[in-house]
Amino acid sequence: MPSRPSRAMTEGSEKATMRALKKMGIKTCAFHLNNDWELVRQGAEARVYKGSYEGRPSIAKQRLRSEVKRNLKCRTAGILAPEILMVDVDQCTIIMEEIGNGRTLKQKIKELEKDSNPADELKQICSNLGHLIGKMHEAGTTHGDLTTSNILLNPNGEMVLIDFGLGGGEASAEDKAVDIYVLERALAATHPNMEPLIPDIIDSYCKNNSKAAEVIKKLEDVRMRGRKRSMVG
Ligand SMILES: Nc1ncnc2c1ncn2[C@@H]1O[C@H](COP(=O)(O)OP(=O)(O)OP(=O)(O)O)[C@@H](O)[C@H]1O
Ligand SMILES: [Mg+2]
Numbered sequence: 001m002p003s004r005p006s007r008a009m010t011e012g013s014e015k016a017t018m019r020a021l022k023k024m025g026i027k028t029c030a031f032h033l034n035n036d037w038e039l040v041r042q043g044a045e046a047r048v049y050k051g052s053y054e055g056r057p058s059i060a061k062q063r064l065r066s067e068v069k070r071n072l073k074c075r076t077a078g079i080l081a082p083e084i085l086m087v088d089v090d091q092c093t094i095i096m097e098e099i100g101n102g103r104t105l106k107q108k109i110k111e112l113e114k115d116s117n118p119a120d121e122l123k124q125i126c127s128n129l130g131h132l133i134g135k136m137h138e139a140g141t142t143h144g145d146l147t148t149s150n151i152l153l154n155p156n157g158e159m160v161l162i163d164f165g166l167g168g169g170e171a172s173a174e175d176k177a178v179d180i181y182v183l184e185r186a187l188a189a190t191h192p193n194m195e196p197l198i199p200d201i202i203d204s205y206c207k208n209n210s211k212a213a214e215v216i217k218k219l220e221d222v223r224m225r226g227r228k229r230s231m232v233g
Helices: 014-023 068-076 105-113 119-138 173-190 192-207 212-232
Strands: 038-042 046-053 056-063 084-088 093-097 151-153 159-161
Touching: 014 068, 068 084, 105 119, 105 151, 119 159, 119 173, 119 192, 119 212, 173 192, 173 212, 192 212
Parallel strands: none
Antiparallel strands: 038 046, 046 056, 056 093, 084 093, 151 159
16 A cells, blocks of 8 residues: 655655656655664764665665755756665655765865865865855755765765755745855854855855855845854853
C-alpha cells in the first residue's frame, strides 16, 4: 500500500516537491535503514548514516524537517548539492550521494589557518563563496543555514551545499539578505581570521547576482537589527 506522506514532509507545498521528485525519476518509497548503515552523526534534529544504496556510496539523513525542496531548486539551477537518490516520506529519510569523504569547508579553513600565509587561499575561498551564493540567489532560492559546516568539498575541491533549511519558495530580497547575514555571523564565530574578508564575499556576490543591489541594501538593515539585538543582549 502506498504510504501517506507524514505532516513534516507535506507542510507547505510539499505536494509540488513530490511531483518534482517523481518527474526527476527519484524514488519515493518506504526504506528501512538496516545495520549496514553506520551512524556518523547524531545532531539535535538529524541523524546522518553512511552506507550503500544500489551499489553507490551514500548518505542517509533522517530529520524532522524536509530539506529536499531547496536541494532540488539548487541542483536544477546547476548549483552543486548532493544528488538525491530516494526519499522515504514516512520515516523522513533522504538517501543521497556521498560527497568526497564528508570533508567540510570548515575543516579546510581550519587547516589553512595553520599555514604561515593562508591569505591568498582564503581570498579565493571568499570569492568562490560569493560566486556560489550569488548564483543560488539569482536562481531565486536561499540555503537557510549557511555555515562552513554545511558546505562540503568534492574531490575536485568544488563547494557542495548540504543541510538546507526548511522552505524553498521564491525567496525575497530580505530572505537572501538573512542568508548572507547567517554566513557572516558563522564566519565571525568560527573563523575570526576571515571576518575582514567578508567584503571579498560581497564583491563576488555582486558580480554574480544581477539583483544584488536590493539584497545588499536589505543586508545593511539586517546587520543593523543584529547589532541592536546584541547590544540589548
Ligand atoms: N552527502 C553527503 N556526503 C558526505 N558527507 C555528508 C553528506 N551529508 C552529510 N554528510 C556528513 O555529515 C555531517 C552532518 O551533515 P548535516 O550538516 O547534513 O547534518 P547536521 O548538521 O547534523 O544536521 P542538522 O543541522 O539538520 O541538525 C556533515 O558535516 C558531513 O560530514
Ligand atoms: Mg549541518
